[in-house]
Amino acid sequence: MNQIMPPPKIEIIPSSAPFSEAQRSWLNGFFAGLLSDAPTPLSAEQGAAVMQDAAGDGDDGDAPWHDQTIPIADRMKLAEGRPLQRRMMAAMAQQDCGQCGYNCNDYSEAIAGKNEARLNLCVPGGKETARMLKSLYEEIDKAPAAPLSAPAVPVLAVEPGRSRDNPIAAKFVSRRLLNKKGSEKETWHIDFDLSGCGLDYVVGDSFGIFARNDLGLVDQIIALLGASHTTKINGKTLREVLIDDVSLAPAPDTLFELISFITGGSYREKARALAQGEDPDGDAATLDVMAVLQKFSGVRPHPEAFVEALEPLQPRLYSFSSSHNATPGKLSLTVDCVRYVIGKRKRLGLASTFLAERINPGDELKVYVQKAHGFALPQDPKTPIIMIGPGTGVAPFRAFLLDRRATGAPGKNWLFFGHQRSDCDFFYADELNALKTSGLLTRLSLAWSRDGDKKFYVQDRMREVGRELWTWLAEGANLYICGDAKRMAKDVERALVDIVAQFGARTTDEAVAFVAELKKKGRFQQDVY
Ligand SMILES: Cc1cc2nc3c(=O)[nH]c(=O)nc-3n(C[C@H](O)[C@H](O)[C@H](O)COP(=O)(O)OP(=O)(O)OC[C@H]3O[C@@H](n4cnc5c(N)ncnc54)[C@H](O)[C@@H]3O)c2cc1C
Numbered sequence: 001m002n003q004i005m006p007p008p009k010i011e012i013i014p015s016s017a018p019f020s021e022a023q024r025s026w027l028n029g030f031f032a033g034l035l036s037d038a039p040t041p042l043s044a045e046q047g048a049a050v051m052q053d054a055a056g057d058g059d060d061g062d063a064p065w066h067d068q069t070i071p072i073a074d075r076m077k078l079a080e081g082r083p084l085q086r087r088m089m090a091a092m093a094q095q096d097c098g099q100c101g102y103n104c105n106d107y108s109e110a111i112a113g114k115n116e117a118r119l120n121l122c123v124p125g126g127k128e129t130a131r132m133l134k135s136l137y138e139e140i141d142k143a144p145a146a147p148l149s150a151p152a153v154p155v156l157a158v159e160p161g162r163s164r165d166n167p168i169a170a171k172f173v174s175r176r177l178l179n180k181k182g183s184e185k186e187t188w189h190i191d192f193d194l195s196g197c198g199l200d201y202v203v204g205d206s207f208g209i210f211a212r213n214d215l216g217l218v219d220q221i222i223a224l225l226g227a228s229h230t231t232k233i234n235g236k237t238l239r240e241v242l243i244d245d246v247s248l249a250p251a252p253d254t255l256f257e258l259i260s261f262i263t264g265g266s267y268r269e270k271a272r273a274l275a276q277g278e279d280p281d282g283d284a285a286t287l288d289v290m291a292v293l294q295k296f297s298g299v300r301p302h303p304e305a306f307v308e309a310l311e312p313l314q315p316r317l318y319s320f321s322s323s324h325n326a327t328p329g330k331l332s333l334t335v336d337c338v339r340y341v342i343g344k345r346k347r348l349g350l351a352s353t354f355l356a357e358r359i360n361p362g363d364e365l366k367v368y369v370q371k372a373h374g375f376a377l378p379q380d381p382k383t384p385i386i387m388i389g390p391g392t393g394v395a396p397f398r399a400f401l402l403d404r405r406a407t408g409a410p411g412k413n414w415l416f417f418g419h420q421r422s423d424c425d426f427f428y429a430d431e432l433n434a435l436k437t438s439g440l441l442t443r444l445s446l447a448w449s450r451d452g453d454k455k456f457y458v459q460d461r462m463r464e465v466g467r468e469l470w471t472w473l474a475e476g477a478n479l480y481i482c483g484d485a486k487r488m489a490k491d492v493e494r495a496l497v498d499i500v501a502q503f504g505a506r507t508t509d510e511a512v513a514f515v516a517e518l519k520k521k522g523r524f525q526q527d528v529y
């Protein structure tokens, strides 16, 4: 007969830490829970219950919520009554951006099949997606049994440098500012050397990088903790852990939980409320890790408990703006720098400012190639392409053009580029003009939003040349959009529908169906973020 063993006692908080026995016991339990993340594969019955698909459960396999502009509450409504895995997908940000290492559907299948225990990987969905996934995850074990469909398999590549879970080191070479004097933007052309690591890539894919936090921010946090930066945590110093391993923005619910436990009174109430997604002071959206320590001033969590309560640092993706076929062993990115001010404090986007100012030529960085989910040059090199990429959206299209030149692809190429001002924000102007003169770039259409009194965007230029655009589409051109997901991509798609309706002599409904069909056939592809 099997003997039932008591669960092993887990000691994460050292006995030297400044907690009472009761506090230490609670914290040990709390962190043991966090650390017991290792996925336990489901039994066949449980897997079946959560993986129900179109077969037999009334789910039509369609995903009407799969639109990055629909707010999460509306997406969850659209998924009501659907199997758990489909509701998990609806909780994600619907960008299929690849930052989690999957597309939205595969990530939800992996979680529902208990092949993926990390519920916080959806970067564009942020905390609201993580919270929703957490609550849906609790339903897994309650789900009733049903016939099993295909098991969810995580899309993990094993080859080094081909997945976020297996990065390799590449050498940073240089950076060059693309904006000229007078610009309101700060966008960098970044070069890496891949010759040392032997990594190659295909245009349309993106580059994953593991950036490091700003030392100044880290040292301010250490000062607020009242700790020494040399405090050892799992063999590393506190400073090293805060620079390399954990995210310092936004503040995770677990940090609020920790604070609620080690404080009392109104601090405890507020921290508890914040941990539950409430916003007692109307400042929840502004709370990064340092702002939390300032808000709950004087609260000094033990460094080890503090670090355990933070989220792991996530990689960031950047579209390749170079072509391996054109320049093997080299790669470039086009990176817009994220800086903003909240209150009196300057906030730094982690990876963009790392590439803009904290990495030096010759430094090595952990990187990987993220395969795009349906964003690539057409297989037939004769196929014409129309590329719409304002701002950093031009990145993959520079790569497409360089690749088509290197491989001698005869297809016609039309680029729509736009930005704020023609005299200071025309990225790669000399190169693009030279490609046009050489005939490789058949058409270059430009839109400057702040040159005149009225905003003028790429879709306004598209409408002006709608007849020719329709002709290209009718000839079989592929159409691509890259850049801002929230507004630009939707507005450009709307303009496309109007152009199809007007010049393709269709009703609006027929034009919408035409554009949907282009997507289905892979002739309309998007890389938006
Ligand atoms: C497939 C893919 C390709 C991409 N390609 C490119 C590319 O080619 N070039 C490029 O520049 N980017 C690209 N991105 C975006 C890129 O991955 C990062 O998201 C971006 O650089 C910001 O990362 P960060 O680490 O610098 O900022 P983070 O530390 O992630 O900070 C960004 C966050 O700060 C907050 N924030 C930003 N501005 C403000 C503000 N004004 N007020 C308040 N809060 C604010 C928002 O919450 C925002 O999500 C791509 C993304 C994907 C998914």
Ligand SMILES: NC(=O)c1ccc[n+]([C@@H]2O[C@H](COP(=O)([O-])OP(=O)(O)OC[C@H]3O[C@@H](n4cnc5c(N)ncnc54)[C@H](OP(=O)(O)O)[C@@H]3O)[C@@H](O)[C@H]2O)c1
Pocket: 185, 336, 337, 338, 349, 390, 391, 392, 393, 418, 419, 420, 448, 449, 450, 455, 457, 458, 459, 483, 484, 485, 487, 488, 489, 491, 492, 529
């Ligand atoms: N995750 C992040 O935090 C992060 C990092 C980098 C970039 N981004 C976002 O990613 C997007 C791309 O940034 P970017 O630097 O490449 O360029 P951008 O800020 O999107 O600007 C590029 C051009 O697009 C115009 N534009 C604004 N709204 C538009 C719309 N609805 N339709 C068409 N064009 C529109 C802009 O005009 P105006 O500005 O004059 O209106 C500008 O001329 C932005 O939304 C940016 O905020 C986010």
